[in-house]
Ligand SMILES: C=CC1=C(C)c2cc3[nH]c(cc4nc(cc5[nH]c(cc1n2)c(C)c5CCC(=O)O)C(CCC(=O)O)=C4C)c(C)c3C=C
């Protein structure tokens with residue numbers, strides 16, 4: 001068992017050549033532990049690396065992935081797995097189902113401190129800002145959702161994936177209930193957790209439906225989950241195993257390569273097509289200041305997919321760019337729209353877009369790629385355009401997710417109840433009330449000023 005400091009966690013995870021990381025947590029123990037599973041494709045060998053505690057200046061355990069706010073410890077209990085009532089919790093973003101849902105959905109999204117990361121001193125502005133930005137952005141967002149049929153397909157697709165995963169698990173002789181927990185819309189994470197509790201689940205695997213880990217996606221959902229579990233004595237005893245990222249799994253890489261190969265055949269000269277990976281962007285500060293492994297994982301993922309294609313004799317040129325930036329800050333580069341124009345200018349004639357951050361169709365594939373980027377590419381001189389569909393319920397992919405769940409199951413450990421991080425003293429409650437009143441007062445004042453002074457509000461024009 002290797003012991004390393006938590007400040008080394010991120011590099012060891014993101015640069016690992018065998019990076020299937022399954023983390024189980026127990027916030028009472030004074031160690032952080034991570035299971036680094038050497039996923040040699042079909043056969044999985046597990047090695048544990050215990051991480052010694054390292055504290056940030058405010059006294060909480062800190063880890064550069066941004067997930068592990070509290071100390072954690074792993075202990076294995078694989079012998080129990082067969083007697084358990086198993087649950088699998090799929091984490092996803094959620095999307096507005098009707099146009100009326102758009103603004104409240106956007107509010108939930110922008111109110112997440114992992115989406116708009118304000119300095120601690122300005123956190124009290126989070127909700128008023130979320131209100132303002134959601135109101136300002138809603139008209140543009142609504143247009144987008146209107147153009148793809150009046151709402152997000154995410155809930156329907158995720159439900160179908162949940163059903164397909166349940167069946168794939170059954171086929172592999174594991175009976176499990178599969179739940180869906182959305183971060184910003186129905187079914188909310190709280191509802192899914194409530195159901196898990198009601199159903200008497202005794203062992204849980206948490207599987208974010210994002211192949212690569214980002215603070216803003218899997219990280220946000222996992223943190224929310226941790227806080228719900230820590231508040232509940234019963235849940236804090238439930239053995240849980242969290243699969244943080246799975247982009248490196250063979251089943252995923254091969255399924256992506258299959259889709260790309262198939263789509264290339266629709267071009268008259270497949271070998272001349274540029275494979276254009278378009279990943280969802282994140283602000284640069286996430287990666288460079290907060291230690292988000294997203295960019296490293298994305299680059300690793302693309303190189304694995306390209307190696308797989310090469311091994312099959314498909315050796316096309318490829319490029320990775322980042323789409324969907326929102327707000328006034330700098331995002332990961334190169335930007336998809338700028339690269340499309342450059343490629344057109346350089347004389348690239350055939351291009352296959354591959355969305356790679358997400359496994360369902362959603363507004364950014366159906367509207368942004370299929371409509372906006374396609375139009376831009378054609379205007380820029382690209383003549384032949386194609387797009388790889390999202391994986392959805394592709395059977396090889398779902399079967400691989402099922403394997404990931406089965407592999408993660410024995411690693412589940414519980415959060416013990418004694419050391420509830422949320423036991424607050426009376427002083428803390430007083431402070432909370434004071435903070436609440438101040439937040440309400442200043443927040444309303446700021447929202448009022450911004451809403452009624454449009455020039456100030458134009459600072460936020462890039463969110464619109
Ligand atoms: C403002 C910050 C945002 C960050 C950071 C961000 C990261 C991020 N998002 C996805 C996946 C999806 N995002 C979706 C919608 C969406 N995302 C943002 C903002 C940020 N995303 C907004 C404002 C919206 C709403 C749509 C819009 O107004 O443009 C969706 C679509 C859900 C749907 O309804 O279909 C997905 C999927 C990833 C993978 C990611 C970081 C890696």
Ligand SMILES: [Fe+2]
Pocket residue numbers: 280324
């Ligand atoms: Fe997003």
